[in-house]
Amino acid sequence: MSEIDILISEVGPRDGLQSIEAIMPTEAKKAWVAAEAAAGIREIEVGSFVPPKLLPQMADTAEIVAYARTLPGLTVAALVPNLKGAENAIKAGAHKISLPLSVSETHSKANLRKSHEQVLDEVRAIVELLNSLPANQRPGFEGSLSTAFGCTLEGPVPETKVTELARKLIEAGCDEVGLSDTTGMANPRQLRRLIRLVRSEVGDDKLTGVHLHNTRGLGLANILAALDEGITTVDSSLGGLGGCPYAPGASGNIVTEDLAFMLDSMGLRTGIDLGKLLEVRAIVTDALPDEAMYGFTPDAGLPKGYVSGWGIGK
Numbered sequence: 469m470s471e472i473d474i475l476i477s478e479v480g481p482r483d484g485l486q487s488i489e490a491i492m493p494t495e496a497k498k499a500w501v502a503a504e505a506a507a508g509i510r511e512i513e514v515g516s517f518v519p520p521k522l523l524p525q526m527a528d529t530a531e532i533v534a535y536a537r538t539l540p541g542l543t544v545a546a547l548v549p550n551l552k553g554a555e556n557a558i559k560a561g562a563h564k565i566s567l568p569l570s571v572s573e574t575h576s577k578a579n580l581r582k583s584h585e586q587v588l589d590e591v592r593a594i595v596e597l598l599n600s601l602p603a604n605q606r607p608g609f610e611g612s613l614s615t616a617f618g619c620t621l622e623g624p625v626p627e628t629k630v631t632e633l634a635r636k637l638i639e640a641g642c643d644e645v646g647l648s649d650t651t652g653m654a655n656p657r658q659l660r661r662l663i664r665l666v667r668s669e670v671g672d673d674k675l676t677g678v679h680l681h682n683t684r685g686l687g688l689a690n691i692l693a694a695l696d697e698g699i700t701t702v703d704s705s706l707g708g709l710g711g712c713p714y715a716p717g718a719s720g721n722i723v724t725e726d727l728a729f730m731l732d733s734m735g736l737r738t739g740i741d742l743g744k745l746l747e748v749r750a751i752v753t754d755a756l757p758d759e760a761m762y763g764f765t766p767d768a769g770l771p772k773g774y775v776s777g778w779g780i781g782k
């Protein structure tokens with residue numbers, strides 16, 4: 469397998485699907501995940517281990533994880549809200565689990581019905597469980613700092629709160645923390661500052677990934693700022709599926725196709741075959757004909773004579 473410079477972590481099957489009503493059939497989810505893996509995507513967050521009663525869309529996550537594990541070279545990630553979710557993710561065989569901790573405590577209480585301390589208690593319980601497993605069965609564990617750049621309920625979120633919670637997550641035993649612009653409020657300068665501040669608090673190797681949104685059109689600009697700071701993993705969603713609940717008509721997540729095109733055209737290796745990636749969208753639109761799909765590259769297509777890093781130094 470060839471080396472890559474930047475890892476695009478596809479979150480559509482989790483982040484995209486969790487915010488839409490129509491249930492995507494399990495077989496279509498499998499076809500989607502398989503097609504993206506075949507296009508060279510190396511990591512996919514395939515679902516969330518939440519109670520099916522709360523989120524029927526995610527009821528088949530264990531089956532999707534088990535299936536995705538059979539795809540060669542793919543890192544299978546899943547979201548877990550608590551210890552119970554982590555137990556199920558481990559049972560299903562996820563390679564990587566992440567737990568969201570909302571920096572805005574108001575948002576945390578509204579969405580997870582938990583205070584920061586209660587979420588950190590879950591983290592500690594999960595770490596205890598992980599430590600009881602043989603090393604080769606232990607998934608990676610990321611604490612994801614959501615609403616890190618601003619909150620729809622609280623407004624601005626203090627940087628000191630982000631760094632404090634990053635430190636607490638690492639102290640509780642997370643392998644890594646991630647920065648998440650859940651509400652699409654980040655700007656490039658803020659991103660640079662926050663990455664530096666968090667890294668100086670927990671160490672460069674403990675913050676390697678960001679989850680950014682495109683709610684106000686700053687998604688790719690923010691990605692570039694993150695890459696300039698040395699971030700190597702960026703999340704995105706095929707077709708920006710799911711949209712943004714706060715801004716109708718806008719994609720929520722970064723669009724995978726546009727992101728992959730930007731990085732590839734800059735000559736950065738992602739491992740992705742752009743032509744194959746652009747074909748994956750049909751699987752999603754066939755299964756979910758009423759859902760809006762976003763992105764510019766899928767409409768415009770690849771430029772004539774396109775090659776990776778094209779035009780650079782010519």
Ligand code: ZN
Pocket residue numbers: 483650679680681720721
């Ligand atoms: Zn998202």
